Amino acid sequence: MDFQLTDDQWALKRGVRELLTARFGPDELRAAAGAGSPDLDRALWRELGEAGFFALRLPEADGGVGLGLPEAVLAFEEAGRVLLPGPLIATHLAAGAVDGAATGEAVVTAVDGVLVEWLDQADAVRGDATGAEPLRSVDPLTPVHRVPAAVSPGADPEAVLLTSLLTAAEQLGTAARTCELAVQHARTREQFGQPIGAFQAVKHLCAQLLVRVEVARAAVYAAAVTADPVDVAAARLLADEAAVRGARDCLQVHGGMGFTWESEVHLFLKRAWLRTQRTGGDTESDELLADDLLAGMG
């Protein structure tokens, strides 16, 4: 057993982080959120394609990078950290199956339950989006359509599993980032003549943020290694919780500024909420994990 990142995995994680923070840092995030209706940055999408983001798990023989699920999870964690917009998971899962997906030439989205993200700007849709109606999406950086419930077919179990796992990875990145933002603010914002992070009431919020991140990280990375549906369900539950509660606590630590549009904190909460609606969310995961208890050793 060696349940730690390998040197190559660290290098990959660093590489993706450098690419993403250079191309989609906090300033770009704020600008995108202020732009009204979001546009997908096609140039960035192609850059991601060139960097191998979408073809990461495609075999080298098929022009891919030939890496595995753990590496994909690390890359999606980084995407979650910066709140990278776009149907990243659907395009990643379409690599090798839909022309142009692997290279980032094509934007692919997928019907997930009754929701479709980025439908208007996608070049291809997996699943039947007939009758899709736009919602006024709570997340300013993710347009969402709703399809009539009757249309959505039983999805491919492999796609469901991977979508849930990669969603968990994005949530993990978001949770880790909100922890950093909360701590940064708590260290610098002064009230009563000292940084608010010196107060235990604030300190303990930050500590719980980190605890949720680290517990979720262990669960998400383990699920990436085993690809076991029960492990994925556990990872998803804990990562959803870490991201949503992390963003809320981060907002609380930011006080009045956290309630403004100008602060980017709300964007983390809104994206985290949106991701909880994807396949494999809490009810499904709870039930799977409950059944597993009766199946044998929990």
Next chain:
Amino acid sequence: MDLADTTEEEEFRARLREWLAKVLPSLPPKPSPDDWPGRRAYDLGWQRMLYDAGYAGLHWPVDAGGRGATPTQHLIYLEETEKAGAPYVGANFVGLLHAGPTIASEGSAEQRARWLPPVLRGEEVWCQGFSEPDAGSDLAALRTRAWRDGDDYVVSGSKIWTSHAEVADWCELLVRTDPTAPKHRGISWLAMPMDAPGITVRPLRTLAGSTEFAEVFLDEARIPVANRVGAENDGWRVTMVTLSYERGTAFVGEVVACRRVLGDIAREARGNGRWDDAVLRRRLGRLNAEFRALWRLTQWNVSEAQRTGGVPGVGGSVFKLRYSHARQELYDAAAEVLGPEALDLGREWTLDRLSSLSYTIAAGTSQIQRNIVAERILGLPKGR
């Protein structure tokens, strides 16, 4: 990232399983919880069996008489012994996990030779004299006083929460040797023989009705200066060396046990019809996620210790915060499944529910742990 056993780990696990299957049926019956001499004999007997089979001090360094096992092998040991229903470390806890490692790391050659082999062979029991009535979370505020008189320290004061004091041979005792120094700098670490005149042990009854620990009163008890480990007034540092010794494995057996109990709770719920309640079922499902994740976090921390060859440091605080809460949630869920039967002390989960209340208090309260996480990992300023 790799969760599978290496070939060596696989062989270690297989040998251990085989040995456990062979010896566990030959154990004597478990003594009653209130039979302290019986518990001492039982726990020491098990330690002797471990010693004879080469498993004693598995994670201790070889030069201290241990086996120098890797953190992963130690994890496997704790996992397999729990799964097989082997005895807990029990009365050997302080000797094997606190006092022993402290002496191994900070003691002189004579001190190591005197105190370590009897711990490994299951001959002597240690207890811990750290906390005091007025020094709990603020341990360094301890006031038990020791002054020099010839070749002895003369010690007066009182200690509290001392497990196994009634049956211990030795006590790892923190005393104040310099009352004028800043509080962390005037402390010394002494090995106190529990049969010295001037020691009174008064058992404390817990809210679960048991007597798991005691108060220890010291009235001019004499302890040879030669029993001091580390330099005079350097006891705080000596102690901190030990507190990080467990390398992320402190709760391994308990997490394995909690996962088994959770399965039992689910089966009980199916048996009594509570399983049909979706709210309860989902609550149990969430606890499954929780304990699976805690197991993964353990594997993560152990792998980290193995990589660095050192200690996981404050990562243990992250684990303890989450685990102590989860354990309480587990037995609250058990009570929901039991319904009125949760009031029956004859149901083991009722007693476990009561004892779980200590988890967010003992070995650093959750509030202190959050301070540690916030200040030492996140770098937030000290303050109030």
